[in-house]
Amino acid sequence: MFKHSVHAFIYVVLWFISLSYPITSYAQWLIKATPGNKQITLQWPPVKDASNYGVCYATEAITNINKCLNYAGGTWRNVADTTIKITRLSNGKKYYFRVLAENSTTRLGVSNTIAARPNKITALNDTGINNEQCYQLDSDTLVACASAAAKALNNNQDGMVGRDVTAGNSNDGRAGFSFTKIGSTGAALPVTASSWACVKDNVTGLIWENKTADGGLHDGDNLYTNYSADYGASHLGSATDASGFVAAVNQQGWCGSKAWRLPTADELQSIVDYSIAYPEPKIDTVFFPNTQRDMFWSSSPDSNSSYAWHVSFLGGEVDTIYYTVDGYGGSRDMSLAVRLVRASQ
Amino acid sequence: MFKVNPTLFILAVILWPAFFLSNALAADRYTVSANGQEVKDNKTQLTWRRCPEGMNWSVNTCIGSASAMTHQAALQEAASQAVSTGVAWRLPNVKELSSIVDRSRSNPSDTTAFPVTPSNAFWSSSPVVGGGDYAWFVYLDNGYVSGDHRSNNGFSVWLVRDSQ
DSSP, rough: OOHHHHHHHHHHHHHHHHHHHHHHHHGOOOOEOOOOTEEEEEEEETTTTTTTEEEESSSSSOOGGGGGGGGOOEEEESSSSEEEEOOSTTTTTTEEEEEEEEEESSSEOOOOOOOEOOOOOSSSOOOOOOOBBEEEOOOSSOOOOTTTHHHHHHHHGGGGGGGHHHHHGGGSSSSTTTTEEEOOOOOOOOTTTOOOOOEEEETTTTEEOOSSSSSSSBBBTTTTOOOBBTHHHGGGTOOOOOHHHHHHHHTTTTGGGOOOBBHHHHHHHTOOOOSTTTTTTTSOOSSHHHHHHEEEEEEEEEESBBBBEETTTTOEEEEEEEEETEEEETTTTTTTBBEEEEEOO | OOOOOOOHHHHHHHHHHHHHHHHHHSSSSEETTTTSSSEEETTTTEEESSOOTTEEEEEEEEEOOOOOOOOHHHHHHHHHHHHHHHHHHBBBHHHHHHOOTTTTSSSSOTTTTOOOOOSSEEEEEEEOTTTEEEEEETTTTTEEEEETTTTOBBBBOOOEEEOO
């Protein structure tokens, strides 16, 4: 009897440990939330010996998963798999998610809490190539994508698929692009606004710095080097280096944010509009005026530390090398244009 | 009272983070299909063939050699694959091709998702507008994006489709 009580005592102690310990140590058990249109897909690494996962979601933070149903919008789902797609959610609304791993005898642990908003955002932008820019057999002349000749060659050409076909409204940006003008304090402005400081890309969710022609900090003619910790580190923070420009714009809290950074090469390429012919800048200049017809630095490092990737809004290329009549260069000490980006909230 | 083996329980509690750290590294951007022949990009929601045209997935890698062709042949190859498989394979556009490159590496994208990436230019479906006979290509092994004559018969093809 005494022995039994000792065991019972140990079990009670362990039970309390199991209640308190996971909250901190299981922070490494990270669930992942992928937003979709009116839905969120959760994924998590399998937990050894778990036969059931209890998924709690609510519209407020879930501090205690045992009280899931007490939270606003609190809903409980059980799954055996390590992923679940939760549908019928509202786009733009913030939902919190937390997962419990268990089997028939034991509660194995509780995940971190993660928040996500369902949205219609897809990660890739349209190229801009439109319904007049398709190929036909044995010709380099672009023809209407609806033509029988174009479809006969290939009926999934660039100009036949993508948002320019499914959402080709040009009021909010050319063809498949969709932009919102943002004021200097971060407020969304009507499309008719005559002055704006930033542009939100409604497809990628990225918010871009707009360039000016006023000789100030955001002037489109300003050029910057792109030094890094591995190359020219002594120049970091200089006003003529991209790092110093980022710091200055964040100091300013431009468009209500201090989260400005240099875009990756893919992010920069996302706003290239490939339907525009040389020598006009390959970007929607209605939303992005004062865009240099030349190369813009990205944050993407090259495998060679003295180089970084840049995107040309004159040609549309993504490259590390800079070709000139004198030869070629392109290392991080070249002065190129910079357009900063930040994620939307 | 819960029937728990205290020793195993304590071990499980202690080792718990290790399970997740190791598993978290494998669970990432790309999901390989059950038969190993396709890769879904969870970021872009595009599904890619595991191997370029001319190569075939076998056990754990792509075997054979990547086909080389003109831009027109690339469009025809994509159309022909779509018909023969009944799956809407297409030639990726220039932004789609660019999206699977990891530019910080000399070679190439994600080697688990794409074990073999020939150091070759890959045709996109995007024309160089105003560029005469040029179409856009991407070097998937390093990320260089530019245009070349569509008659160039040395470029490869990597097919993509929209995920369901």
